[in-house]
Amino acid sequence: MNCETNRVQTGTGWTDEKTEALVGQLLRWGVTCAAVIVMAGAAVYLVRHGLQPANYRVFGGEPSDLREWRGIIHEALHGRGRAIIQFGLLVLLLTPVARVLFAAFAFVMERDWFYFGVSIFVFLVLFYSMAGSGL
Amino acid sequence: MNNLEFTALVGAGAFGAGFLGALTGLGGGVVLVPLLTLLFHVDIRYAVGASLVSVIATSSGAAAAYVREGFSNIRIGMFLEIATTLGALFGAFLAVVVSTKSIGLVFGGMLLYSAYLSTRPHKDTYTDDEPDPLATKLKMNGVYPSLTGPREYHVHRVPLGFGLMFGAGALSGLLGIGSGAVKVLALDQAMRIPFKVSTTTSNFMIGVTAAASAGVYLSRGYIDPAMSMPVMLGVLAGSLLGAKFLVKTETRKLRFVFAAVIALLGVEMLYQAASGKI
Numbered sequence A: 001m002n003c004e005t006n007r008v009q010t011g012t013g014w015t016d017e018k019t020e021a022l023v024g025q026l027l028r029w030g031v032t033c034a035a036v037i038v039m040a041g042a043a044v045y046l047v048r049h050g051l052q053p054a055n056y057r058v059f060g061g062e063p064s065d066l067r068e069w070r071g072i073i074h075e076a077l078h079g080r081g082r083a084i085i086q087f088g089l090l091v092l093l094l095t096p097v098a099r100v101l102f103a104a105f106a107f108v109m110e111r112d113w114f115y116f117g118v119s120i121f122v123f124l125v126l127f128y129s130m131a132g133s134g135l
Numbered sequence B: 001m002n003n004l005e006f007t008a009l010v011g012a013g014a015f016g017a018g019f020l021g022a023l024t025g026l027g028g029g030v031v032l033v034p035l036l037t038l039l040f041h042v043d044i045r046y047a048v049g050a051s052l053v054s055v056i057a058t059s060s061g062a063a064a065a066y067v068r069e070g071f072s073n074i075r076i077g078m079f080l081e082i083a084t085t086l087g088a089l090f091g092a093f094l095a096v097v098v099s100t101k102s103i104g105l106v107f108g109g110m111l112l113y114s115a116y117l118s119t120r121p122h123k124d125t126y127t128d129d130e131p132d133p134l135a136t137k138l139k140m141n142g143v144y145p146s147l148t149g150p151r152e153y154h155v156h157r158v159p160l161g162f163g164l165m166f167g168a169g170a171l172s173g174l175l176g177i178g179s180g181a182v183k184v185l186a187l188d189q190a191m192r193i194p195f196k197v198s199t200t201t202s203n204f205m206i207g208v209t210a211a212a213s214a215g216v217y218l219s220r221g222y223i224d225p226a227m228s229m230p231v232m233l234g235v236l237a238g239s240l241l242g243a244k245f246l247v248k249t250e251t252r253k254l255r256f257v258f259a260a261v262i263a264l265l266g267v268e269m270l271y272q273a274a275s276g277k278i
Helices: A016-049 A069-077 A081-109 A113-131 B003-024 B029-039 B044-069 B074-097 B100-118 B133-137 B158-175 B180-190 B195-219 B225-246 B252-274
Strands: B142-146 B149-153
Touching: A016 A081, A016 B003, A016 B044, A016 B225, A069 A081, A081 A113, A081 B044, A081 B074, A081 B195, A081 B225, A113 B074, A113 B195, B003 B029, B003 B044, B003 B225, B003 B252, B029 B044, B029 B100, B029 B225, B029 B252, B044 B100, B044 B158, B044 B195, B044 B225, B074 B158, B074 B180, B074 B195, B100 B158, B100 B180, B100 B252, B133 B158, B142 B195, B158 B180, B158 B195, B180 B195
Parallel strands: none
Antiparallel strands: B142 B149
């Protein structure tokens, strides 16, 4: 068979396997960081508000300072538990974005300009989606 | 119920969903939203927001394990992500304008469909044939490790797969699920990619897809930190543990039981939505 496969090494010696191994590490670190931040925020929140009644039956929507990153970081720095959790969730949300950017970088290393363009397009869609939250 | 009890109970439920989801390969997201809405009476929009967060966590958390197996195909994944992320944006905007009742009805249908799909056997290998010109041009054909050494595979029907992926993305954005079932269907049935390659490539795509809609949910105020916290931590812990057990357990019976649970939740969801309780 002479069909082209994507496991073929290119001029720079950069391979898909190398990309995937690095991406796997990157994502694991991202998720670990996010989980630790969320747990820290949870501790603060539950100590302060643990005994108050829980009610999620009625949809109110979140206050505006928990919808965009400036408000989230500002409130988190003031030690508000809910804001610290939200900051952890923000870190989590950025892990797939980092994955796409890293793939774009790897395609440059492989001199694959078509897939570099594809990755950048996907990044722009994610960017647009998060632009609403001020990111 | 106070916040402490709520956190503990939702955390335990999310842990169970994540564990069974990873063990059976059906994903935890699909039972999370029904669990939150039917059992804990959470507004479905908060439930969907929390579920999206947990989908990203499991997808990114499991990536390292999948990478070791060396099955996933980044080019197929990245190319189809154009369709899934655009679909996810569409789904997230749809979630804002449609009623919670219609979200409930679509969700019920999706649950029944997932249950039906999971009981069907899948073909592991395809007798190979002519490579598809478009897929070859897009460098999608690849090699995966099999028992008899590396095996080449060819990708087919790229436009059909692309279209199905838009639908998978829209469902993900509307319902807050990974819609792995639809993704695997597109990769496996339409594009005829070997099952192991399609499941791992689907995991690669699920996190990016969910992130596209989660951005919209966050800025609309649909992601509540105190509600998402036990869901995210529970599902993450459950799915990591489930993935560890995966190699040692015979999952055929478990898969059947889980599919039955999903079907029951689907019927309940349809009933509750139709009678206007969601």
